[in-house]
Amino acid sequence: MADSSPIDDAPPPAAAEANATYDFSAAAGPLPTPVIARIAAACRNWRGCGSALSLPFTSEACRELMRDTRARMCRVLAIPGTHDVLFLQGGASAQFSLVPLNLLGQAGSAAYLISGYWSRRAMEEAGRYCNVRALDWNGASDWEAPWLDERRIAYLHVTSNETADGTQLRELPHARVPLAIDMTSDVFTRHLPWERIGVAYCAMQKAIGVAGLTLVVVRRDLLGRARAGVPCVFDYAAQSTNGSRVNTPPMFALFVAHAVLEWIDASGGLPAVSTALARRSRQLYKVIDSCASAFHADAPSAVRSPTSICFDLRDPHRARQFSDEAQRRGIAGLAGHSKTGGLRAANYIGTSDAAISRLCDLLADFAAPR
Numbered sequence: 001m002a003d004s005s006p007i008d009d010a011p012p013p014a015a016a017e018a019n020a021t022y023d024f025s026a027a028a029g030p031l032p033t034p035v036i037a038r039i040a041a042a043c044r045n046w047r048g049c050g051s052a053l054s055l056p057f058t059s060e061a062c063r064e065l066m067r068d069t070r071a072r073m074c075r076v077l078a079i080p081g082t083h084d085v086l087f088l089q090g091g092a093s094a095q096f097s098l099v100p101l102n103l104l105g106q107a108g109s110a111a112y113l114i115s116g117y118w119s120r121r122a123m124e125e126a127g128r129y130c131n132v133r134a135l136d137w138n139g140a141s142d143w144e145a146p147w148l149d150e151r152r153i154a155y156l157h158v159t160s161n162e163t164a165d166g167t168q169l170r171e172l173p174h175a176r177v178p179l180a181i182d183m184t185s186d187v188f189t190r191h192l193p194w195e196r197i198g199v200a201y202c203a204m205q206k207a208i209g210v211a212g213l214t215l216v217v218v219r220r221d222l223l224g225r226a227r228a229g230v231p232c233v234f235d236y237a238a239q240s241t242n243g244s245r246v247n248t249p250p251m252f253a254l255f256v257a258h259a260v261l262e263w264i265d266a267s268g269g270l271p272a273v274s275t276a277l278a279r280r281s282r283q284l285y286k287v288i289d290s291c292a293s294a295f296h297a298d299a300p301s302a303v304r305s306p307t308s309i310c311f312d313l314r315d316p317h318r319a320r321q322f323s324d325e326a327q328r329r330g331i332a333g334l335a336g337h338s339k340t341g342g343l344r345a346a347n348y349i350g351t352s353d354a355a356i357s358r359l360c361d362l363l364a365d366f367a368a369p370r
């Protein structure tokens with residue numbers, strides 16, 4: 001059982017699926033059902049090595065697990081040999097500090113494209129370490145970066161998908177300086193232009209995996225510029241030299257990421273999972289748009305996020321009725337981000353077609369004249 005391929009596991013009986021509550025919270029994405037079954041079995045025993053909950057990172061089996069996770073990441077995301085893959089901890093929020101601390105080098109400044117809540121958070125944190133040049137997003141899907149002086153500005157930071165605002169940068173900008181990308185909420189939904197990227201990072205609990213693992217993909221020629229005083233476990237160069245094993249890596253979170261990557265491979269790779277995700281988001285936006293008497297989604301269609309679907313009720317007086325009806329149908333987690341409000345449905349890689357269909361039915365029935 002523990003060794004079976006993830007797609008061998010039978011899907012749960014339809015009855016169990018019908019009783020499940022679907023949680024659309026953006027804070028953590030659901031794992032695909034076959035992956036959960038596989039992990040549950042491995043928690044008891046993984047390949048005769050004992051429980052996956054207590055994997056000793058010093059063992060050969062764990063080294064192999066890390067190697068294979070890195071190799072699959074590189075293959076699925078088409079990461080070239082110019083870049084290294086680091087497995088760190090601290091979440092995307094730690095990277096808000098670690099990107100400037102590792103990449104500034106002799107430059108005293110960094111540029112930040114401000115497209116919403118999370119990019120602002122990243123810029124505020126960087127402001128503790130360097131001068132930040134804030135660039136306003138004009139809402140264009142192909143926003144163009146201004147001329148940036150590479151002697152003074154170390155990188156241009158962008159948030160590829162604004163989880164709280166519901167917008168996605170469809171085209172990542174071309175700039176004279178390397179890009180630093182927070183891809184926490186849309187990683188594994190598309191290929192990235194690695195030749196423009198200095199560093200790309202994400203916390204794994206949203207798009208794929210569980211909290212505890214932070215993926216950092218960094219261009220190798222940018223390693224070795226960390227500011228003196230950066231803790232060794234957060235020094236990209238030290239972690240690169242040591243294969244992300246300066247100290248104990250988050251082995252269980254790595255195990256989960258590996259299981260999701262196997263599932264992605266078995267499902268047809270990035271093209272297949274991102275096509276399915278795009279189809280689910282189109283289905284949901286279509287229902288929101290066609291129920292315009294009850295709902296509205298404000299993000300311009302050219303930049304609507306496929307993973308963070310933000311919308312709201314036309315009539316705030318029906319909010320209670322809406323949340324009661326959602327609860328009755330086994331739908332949870334629709335409250336928008338605390339800073340932006342409204343409603344939001346996350347559509348991550350592990351979100352099922354059944355979950356989106358149930359949500360679409362709720363919206364359509366709620367909007368139907370009574």
Ligand SMILES: *Cc1c(COP(=O)(O)O)cnc(C)c1O
Pocket residue numbers: 090091092093094118159161162163182183184185203206
């Ligand atoms: C959730 C989120 C973060 C914060 O991630 P943590 O793991 O909580 O630090 C950062 N950036 C984006 C785009 C997010 O969606």
